[in-house]
Amino acid sequence: MGEPRASHERPTRVGRRVLLAMIGAAAAGVAFGARAQNAIGNVVGSGLGGLVPGADRFRIYSITSSYPDIPRSTYRLKVTGLVTTSLDLTLDDLMAMPRVELVKDFQCVTGWRVPQVHWVGVRLSDVLNAAGVLPSAKMLAFASYDGLDTESLTMSQASRPDVIVAYEMLGAAITREHGGPVRLYVAPMFGYKSIKWLSEIKVVESAPLGYWEHDGFPADAWINGSLQRIEKSLV
Amino acid sequence: MRFDVAQRLAHWGTATLFLVLIATALPLYLPAVAQFVGRRALVARVHLWAGVALPAPLLGAVCGPWGAGLRRDLRRFNLWSASEVRWLTTLGRRRPALRDKFNPGQKLNALFIGASIVVMLGTGLTMQWYAVVAINLRTGATFVHDVLATALVIVIVGHVAVALWHREALRSIFTGKVSAAWAERHGAPWLTETPNDSVPSNSH
Numbered sequence: 358m359g360e361p362r363a364s365h366e367r368p369t370r371v372g373r374r375v376l377l378a379m380i381g382a383a384a385a386g387v388a389f390g391a392r393a394q395n396a397i398g399n400v401v402g403s404g405l406g407g408l409v410p411g412a413d414r415f416r417i418y419s420i421t422s423s424y425p426d427i428p429r430s431t432y433r434l435k436v437t438g439l440v441t442t443s444l445d446l447t448l449d450d451l452m453a454m455p456r457v458e459l460v461k462d463f464q465c466v467t468g469w470r471v472p473q474v475h476w477v478g479v480r481l482s483d484v485l486n487a488a489g490v491l492p493s494a495k496m497l498a499f500a501s502y503d504g505l506d507t508e509s510l511t512m513s514q515a516s517r518p519d520v521i522v523a524y525e526m527l528g529a530a531i532t533r534e535h536g537g538p539v540r541l542y543v544a545p546m547f548g549y550k551s552i553k554w555l556s557e558i559k560v561v562e563s564a565p566l567g568y569w570e571h572d573g574f575p576a577d578a579w580i581n582g583s584l585q586r587i588e589k590s591l592v
Numbered sequence: 593m594r595f596d597v598a599q600r601l602a603h604w605g606t607a608t609l610f611l612v613l614i615a616t617a618l619p620l621y622l623p624a625v626a627q628f629v630g631r632r633a634l635v636a637r638v639h640l641w642a643g644v645a646l647p648a649p650l651l652g653a654v655c656g657p658w659g660a661g662l663r664r665d666l667r668r669f670n671l672w673s674a675s676e677v678r679w680l681t682t683l684g685r686r687r688p689a690l691r692d693k694f695n696p697g698q699k700l701n702a703l704f705i706g707a708s709i710v711v712m713l714g715t716g717l718t719m720q721w722y723a724v725v726a727i728n729l730r731t732g733a734t735f736v737h738d739v740l741a742t743a744l745v746i747v748i749v750g751h752v753a754v755a756l757w758h759r760e761a762l763r764s765i766f767t768g769k770v771s772a773a774w775a776e777r778h779g780a781p782w783l784t785e786t787p788n789d790s791v792p793s794n795s796h
Contacts (some may be wrong), residue, residue, distance in 0.1 A: 368671035368672055369672045369674070370670055370671060371680075371700075372666075375703040376706070376710065379707040379708070379711055380707070380710065380711060380714075383714065383736050386732055386733075386735055386739070387715065387733045387736055388729070388732055390732030391731040410742040415623065416620065416621060417627070419626055419631075420632050421631070423627070423630055424627065424630070464727065466730075467720070468718075468719050468730030468731040534623060574722075580727060
């Protein structure tokens with residue numbers, strides 16, 4: 358196996374350099390990606406930002422094989438359990454309650470976030486007050502029209518002003534793929550707590566583990582160091 | 593014999609896993625596809641396991657007596673002559689003086705894919721093991737994972753397109769063999785290499 362090449366030529370180890378360069382770039386991306394995504398989103402705008410890989414955009418996590426289809430006229434929110442009066446609320450009923458606006462970042466536990474999402478709805482505490490919560494109540498169990506997703510909150514978490522039963526998102530009625538007509542929105546927690554296609558709020562003493570909690574995700578899903586921004590409230 | 597069994601298994605094992613990863617990534621990432629597929633738990637699990645398994649075909653093929661041919665090829669990917677480096681720095685305008693088994697474009701493709709496996713695995717694990725890493729870093733890891741995934745799809749489509757364009761070379765990744773005429777044309781002393789040949793410093 359004679360070597361046609363001059364033996365004094367030392368070859369360049371390009372492989373090592375490519376690997377180190379890519380790992381270096383990746384490390385920089387991990388460190389500064391949140392800021393970069395924000396900047397790209399600002400430059401490109403939310404419409405095009407939905408298409409550009411590097412910008413902030415929603416991903417849809419649907420756990421069943423299709424989305425439930427709930428016409429606005431037939432939508433009902435049940436409030437049951439340890440309450441004085443069980444409720445069966447229509448969309449109009451919810452809209453007649455005190456209207457609250459939130460502008461918050463939507464943060465997923467895996468990392469992606471959409472900054473400054475505009476939400477409109479009713480405070481969960483207002484909905485609960487309408488039913489009259491009994492003293493023995495400690496937790497809330499939530500169910501979805503998809504027939505699979507479940508969530509829970511403690512009473513003290515539920516009483517926060519930034520936990521709402523939402524019916525508007527990004528300036529319009531919540532779309533079907535985003536959990537419309539009505540979903541829960543828990544602003545200070547990771548997105549999996551904001552159960553979509555909300556069908557029932559059950560007031561209980563103890564709630565079973567929710568769908569995502571079964572997979573090991575924490576029930577108290579506080580976003581540490583979150584970029585919570587302006588809150589607007591119209592009462 | 594251009595590619596022995598170990599080399600072909602490494603290639604096809606990795607390629608299949610990449611296809612599974614891309615196929616599962618589409619419903620995870622694109623709302624339009626998520627709508628029809630849903631079943632996030634299943635899709636995510638397949639994606640994660642395929643991702644963790646991604647280095648396995650390469651590692652399995654490289655480590656062992658069957659891996660001599662592959663190890664030789666890996667050295668070829670890594671070691672570039674001065675004229676090959678010049679090809680890179682002139683963005684393809686200066687063709688290398690002497691022919692190696694792989695042209696610099698092929699070498700670069702292999703290096704990019706190999707390095708991508710490392711980065712995608714690292715960022716993917718960061719996204720999955722949320723408890724270990726701060727949320728801002730997970731956002732950054734998601735960003736890197738998304739951008740690199742897009743780049744990978746483009747590179748892989750290009751790789752397949754170029755492969756389809758060169759029929760005889762394409763056949764060799766299935767059968768392992770090329771005709772003597774092809775080997776002549778592509779200046780291939782490695783045609784007569786046996787696994788017992790020691791690894792040459794470059795070329796061959």
